[in-house]
Amino acid sequence: MLIVLLSKPDQPLHWWRLERDGQIQEQGCDPLSVLQGRFPGARIRAFMADGVNLLRATLPGQRAAALKAALPYALEEQLSQDLDELHIVMGPRRNDGRISAAVVEQRLLEGWLAQFSAVGLRLEAVLPVVAVPADAVPAAGLRVQRSPWPQDSRWLVTDSAAEAVLLESGMLPIWLRKRVQELEEGQRAVELAGEQAAELESSLPAGVAVSRSDQVVSLPRLLGATEFNLLCGPFAVSMAPPPWRALRPALLAVAATLVLAVGWLAAERMALEQQRDALQARIERSFSDALPxxxxxxxxxxxxxxLSLAAAADGQASVGQLLYALYAAVGQQQGAEVRQLRGGSGELEVELKIATFADLEQLRATLAATQGISESLLGADSDSGAVTARLRITRSGS
Incomplete structure (x- = not known):
């Protein structure tokens, strides 16, 4: 779970990453764009530092729907703005029988939601920073301590008969005197929690029971608060996972198929390139042998x-006929290979590699038996168990 503190727009936000047991795993202060890159798709719960007030209203016991409908009008006397400009969230019924409520300006909440949406982050819940756990409220009177939120110099005041508030140092003495006078006679007690709160004792009116305590409400306890989620009603968001998550198995299967298809195509291309290179090498070798x-x-x-030049030089027979006769004879003789070929207007000089002299004589006999063809042996040599011979093939009578 990622927790962020909404303080001032367009400013870096304090954030905390919590373990499952609520302990702080890591924390920092970064702009929204950095959080989007570091925690994409994270569940985010935000605490709004300013602009949210917690109030209580007296409503008779009714159904929840009727209470929600009547709550704005029950709070109207405590509000200085038009109800149409406010977003009101109903909380639980307190021990004194009254209904608690959180009040925030709609434009303020819309602004924060728009900022998160612009960077692709989704808020799961937005809570006021003064939403303290129920067990942190004193049984009687008031408890005062320094705000545990970072870079917050205000005082956190929890009240047994009202909702918690955050007050500036200049306003705190005046607010305490007024609030103590409103309490019943037996409830006029103030608990100063933490060493810093001791300096407030001189500003309290006479007759107020003052006690001191070291048990302050810590930040991890406030981060675990869940009351007053402001994202309800017109601002409600679905807690269901994004629709694409249901398609994750199918998307993974498609991705695996694409990877296999790309791999197969790459292998096929590599094989075709090797065949192309081998064929090109054979073509070059044959060309250099035929036309050195x-x-x-x-x-x-x-x-x-x-071939056309040879045919034009002599209209009776072309060099193509000589080539045909040569390769027909070589094809009939197993193990024969044309090593080099040189052509003229009416003759061919051929260098052959053949297995034995007997095979050579048989190939020459085949050439001699071809009509219109005569051949002559220019030389022969035996090397490494094979015979290399040079023949001249011409048209009969030339």
Whole structure:
């Protein structure tokens, strides 16, 4: 649970992060934008430092709906503003039979809600800083102590017959004299809690029973207050989780599917790129073997140009016929490989790699048996268990 103190608009906010048992885990003072980045989606409960008053009204016992409807009119004499400008929240019925209530200006509450909404944070509850726990209220009279809220120099006064208030030091003596006179004879007692409260004893009227105590209301106890949530009525917010949370399993499944699909596509692309590179290497090797010394630009077009030039030089037969006869014979001879190929207007010079001399003679016989083709052996050598031979293939009669 994240607790923030709403003090002044557009100023850094004091915040506390509580454990499940209510102990303070960490605290700080940061702007709203920093809190949004540090605690995204956190449950936030806010305490409003100024602008909220706690009052009591006398209402006969009725149903809750009737009490809420009658409460604003019962408080009207205690308020200085138009009821249409105020947001009134009904609290519990106190021991004296009266109904407690929190009163805040609507524009003030709307301003804070707009600030949190602008940075993407959602308030779960807004409470007044004077909403003290019930067990912190004295059984009789008044209890005065320094405000435990940070950077707050006011005095916190809890009253057995009224709601708690925060008062400035200059107003406190006057307020205490007036309030003590309103108490019944047996209730005129003031408890000064904490060492700093001892200085107030001289400002109290005569005849008031004064006692001292070290048991002040601590800040962690105030942070655990839950009465008077101002986010009700027209300001009510849903405590249900955001709608997208119900779709979390489906979103996770979609995300996992997308990750797998992207991984599969990446693997397919890598395999295709490897095949492309291997094919490109084979094309370059074949081109350099067929046309050594020539720069490869467009292999298919360059081969067509060479063949068309050879065909134009001699109308009887083209070099393409010689190539066809060569590769037909090589294809029939297992283990034969064309290592280098050089072409002219009517002849081809071929460097072959073949398994044995017998295989070489069989390939030559196949070429010689081809109509219109003659071949001649330019040289042969045996190296590492294979035979390298150079042949010249020409058209018959050339």
């Amino acid at each position: 010394g020539e720069r490869m630009l467009d292999p298919a077009m360059q081969f067509r140009q060479r």
